Amino acid sequence: MAMKNKIAFVGRSNVGKSSTIRALTGAALKVGKRPGVTLKSLEIPYGNFKIVDMPGFGFMQGVSKRRQEEIKDFIVRYLEKHEDILFAVQVTDAKAFAEIAKRHQARGEIPVEIEMFHFLQELRLNPILAANKIDKVAKSERGEKLNEICALLGLPTPNNVIVPFSAKTKEGLEDLKKLIRERIK
Numbered sequence: 654m655a656m657k658n659k660i661a662f663v664g665r666s667n668v669g670k671s672s673t674i675r676a677l678t679g680a681a682l683k684v685g686k687r688p689g690v691t692l693k694s695l696e697i698p699y700g701n702f703k704i705v706d707m708p709g710f711g712f713m714q715g716v717s718k719r720r721q722e723e724i725k726d727f728i729v730r731y732l733e734k735h736e737d738i739l740f741a742v743q744v745t746d747a748k749a750f751a752e753i754a755k756r757h758q759a760r761g762e763i764p765v766e767i768e769m770f771h772f773l774q775e776l777r778l779n780p781i782l783a784a785n786k787i788d789k790v791a792k793s794e795r796g797e798k799l800n801e802i803c804a805l806l807g808l809p810t811p812n813n814v815i816v817p818f819s820a821k822t823k824e825g826l827e828d829l830k831k832l833i834r835e836r837i838k
């Protein structure tokens with residue numbers, strides 16, 4: 654039986670997956686202002702585990718629709734195929750999540766981040782929702798933002814699934830580490 658020693662980091666492009674992994678491990682991963690920086694899966698040692706940095710899915714400026722679909726298929730197949738994934742961390746932009754999701758819902762579409770989260774749950778990958786870039790949300794609005802995200806994902810509040818943090822300022826990073834440790838145990 655395959656040892657489950659991988660932690661898969663997934664998320665829309667540009668939400669800060671690589672920045673988060675960098676903050677967690679110190680690995681000098683490439684990060685960037687433009688989406689589509691990480692284009693294949695990359696493994697970074699994390700104690701006895703391996704964090705897998707995945708390419709971002711969803712809309713990317715300057716990337717063809719066909720290429721975007723290919724990337725999403727690659728991620729879906731990777732997650733389905735790899736029995737060595739212990740759990741997943743879905744990174745999102747705490748400030749933009751609800752706004753983008755509602756925009757898609759208004760058009761009668763299933764928001765891609767909600768679809769991905771439910772897919773991870775279906776695969777029993779016990780996903781953590783890492784709500785990054787919390788530094789961009791005013792302190793007084795953070796509670797409401799997180800409640801909104803919970804409602805859109807169908808999660809109760811409070812829960813041990815969502816953790817607000819910032820890869821930039823490092824606030825909340827210890828909470829993310831703690832949640833990861835709990836999933837590893």
Ligand SMILES: Nc1nc2c(ncn2[C@@H]2O[C@H](COP(=O)(O)OP(=O)(O)OP(=O)(O)O)[C@@H](O)[C@H]2O)c(=O)[nH]1
Nearest residue numbers: 667668669670671672684685689690691709820821
């Ligand atoms: N304000 C703020 N900016 C952040 C934070 N984390 C990442 N960023 C910025 O967001 C941009 C994207 O970061 P990446 O880590 O490359 O994002 P990614 O999700 O790995 O992107 P892809 O590999 O393209 O899918 C960069 O300009 C980062 O500096 C954060 O916590 N706060």
Ligand SMILES: [Mg+2]
Nearest residue numbers: 670671690691
């Ligand atoms: Mg990246």
